[in-house]
Amino acid sequence: MKTREKIDRAADTTQLCLHKEGIFYKLYNQHAMLFTENIKPLKIKVKFIKAVGEQVYSCGFPATIIEEIKKRLVALGGVPDESEKLLTVAGINWPEETQYSRWCEEQAKEVLPVQKQGGRKLTDMEKKIAGFQVMHKTPMEAMNFIVGLQKELHNDNDRKQ
Numbered sequence: 001m002k003t004r005e006k007i008d009r010a011a012d013t014t015q016l017c018l019h020k021e022g023i024f025y026k027l028y029n030q031h032a033m034l035f036t037e038n039i040k041p042l043k044i045k046v047k048f049i050k051a052v053g054e055q056v057y058s059c060g061f062p063a064t065i066i067e068e069i070k071k072r073l074v075a076l077g078g079v080p081d082e083s084e085k086l087l088t089v090a091g092i093n094w095p096e097e098t099q100y101s102r103w104c105e106e107q108a109k110e111v112l113p114v115q116k117q118g119g120r121k122l123t124d125m126e127k128k129i130a131g132f133q134v135m136h137k138t139p140m141e142a143m144n145f146i147v148g149l150q151k152e153l154h155n156d157n158d159r160k161q
Contacts, residue, residue, distance in 0.1 A: 001085070004052050013094070016078070018069075018087040025069070025087065026060040033103045035059065038094060039072050044107045054135050057107055101136045108133055125152060 001019065009017045010029040018025040018035075027035045036042050042059040049056045061069070066087070070080055078089040108131055122130065128149070134142055 002051075003049055003056065007052060007054075007056060014090065016073070016089040016092060018066075018089070020063065020085045020087070021060070023063050024060040025063055025066060026058055028056060028058050030100050032057050032059045033098060033100060034092075034094060037098055037103075038076070039069065046107050055104070055108070055133060057104065101133070101141075104133050104136045105131075125149065 006017070006019060006028045010027070010031040013030050013034060016027070016031050016034065018027055032044060036044065036059055040061065042061060045058050047056055048054070073080060073089045073092060076092045076094070078092040081088045081090070132145055137145070
C-alpha cells in the first residue's frame with residue numbers, strides 16, 4: 001500500500017489501520033494520534049514526504065506485542081480484522097476527542113530543533129512561521145495567524161520608535 005493510501009485511510013477514524021511493515025506495525029496521522037493518546041504512548045515521527053507533498057506523522061511498535069495491543073483495542077469495543085499486511089479495527093469507542101490540527105502542532109514543536117539561518121539563531125517570529133503547519137489549517141486559521149504576526153511586527157516597530 002502506498003503512502004497516499006495510508007494517509008487517506010488514516011483520515012477515517014471509524015476504523016483504525018495498523019500497517020504491518022516488516023517486523024513492525026505502523027500507524028499514520030489521525031490513527032497515530034488516536035493510538036498514542038488512547039492505547040499506548042509512542043514516539044511520533046514527523047517527516048515531510050515529497051511523494052504526497054505533506055508532513056506525515058507516524059509511530060510504530062514491534063509485531064511481537066500485537067496480541068497485547070489487540071486486547072486493548074477489543075477492551076475499547078474494537079472488532080479486529082487481520083490480513084497479512086493490515087490489521088483494521090472497527091467500532092472503537094474512543095474515550096476522548098482530540099483536535100487533530102492542535103495535536104499536529106504539538107508534535108511539530110517537539111521535533112523542531114534550534115534552527116539557524118546564515119549562522120544566526122532564528123528570532124521568535126521566524127520560529128513561529130517555521131513551525132506553523134499551514135497544510136493542517138483552515139483558510140481562516142491561516143489568515144488569523146498572519147494578522148497576529150502583523151500585529152506583533154507593528155507592536156515591535158512602535159516600541160523601537
